Amino acid sequence: MSARRTLTGTVTRKIAPKVTGMAPGLTTSFVREALARAIAGAGPLPPAAAAADKQLEEQGGDVDKAIHEVIENHVRYAGAQGFLTNIGGVVTAAVTIPTNITGLALVQCRMIAGIAHLRGYDLDDARVRNAILACLMGEDTVNSLVKAKKLPAPPMALATAPSGSPDTDRAVSTEVASDLVTRVMGKRLAVTVGRRVPVVGGVVGMGADGYSTWKIGRYAERELLPRTAR
Numbered sequence: 001m002s003a004r005r006t007l008t009g010t011v012t013r014k015i016a017p018k019v020t021g022m023a024p025g026l027t028t029s030f031v032r033e034a035l036a037r038a039i040a041g042a043g044p045l046p047p048a049a050a051a052a053d054k055q056l057e058e059q060g061g062d063v064d065k066a067i068h069e070v071i072e073n074h075v076r077y078a079g080a081q082g083f084l085t086n087i088g089g090v091v092t093a094a095v096t097i098p099t100n101i102t103g104l105a106l107v108q109c110r111m112i113a114g115i116a117h118l119r120g121y122d123l124d125d126a127r128v129r130n131a132i133l134a135c136l137m138g139e140d141t142v143n144s145l146v147k148a149k150k151l152p153a154p155p156m157a158l159a160t161a162p163s164g165s166p167d168t169d170r171a172v173s174t175e176v177a178s179d180l181v182t183r184v185m186g187k188r189l190a191v192t193v194g195r196r197v198p199v200v201g202g203v204v205g206m207g208a209d210g211y212s213t214w215k216i217g218r219y220a221e222r223e224l225l226p227r228t229a230r
Helices: 002-025 028-040 048-058 063-079 081-088 099-118 126-136 139-147 155-159 166-194 198-223
Strands: none
Touching (some): 028 048, 028 099, 028 126, 048 063, 048 099, 063 099, 081 099, 099 198, 126 155, 126 198, 139 198, 155 198
């Protein structure tokens, strides 16, 4: 156990300066651009609403089944590392951010946007976009940020607030950017350690990305309650 901790600490110290160097690229404007691309469509992925509507049609108008399929499809996308790299490159052309990280964020944003659309939310509404970004961070992180008063409310409350606020927009974007920096750190650590056993590292990475996407999808499904009857 002590040897493992020593290795982890050593790798983290070596990686930290590189992550700090990447941080300027992970700005609030980058976060908003990534979300916009996820909703409008990126690379081979069509727009989130169109894909969600297709699932709704295939499931005979059953919203819950359509949401289940949206989540399952995006879990598969998240597990395909080459696919994530391809998608990530759509947004990372001008910044030095690992394409796997941005690809995963795009896939997860698109999944959440599809769920929101199926539940009757307007994806052009700034309040809804804040809710989508908040969901991207996951339930535990959101709860911690709300408790610490770094976020004004959880996703459902953000999406249904009486009015939007520039302060809320900034707070959400800032926290999501910070969360992505943390992901960069974790991914760099996993890749560095995984290189010792490349096949195992790849399998673990695919499993972790798929599982995190499934968890976020289920969180969004629970959090974003129906707004209108379809």
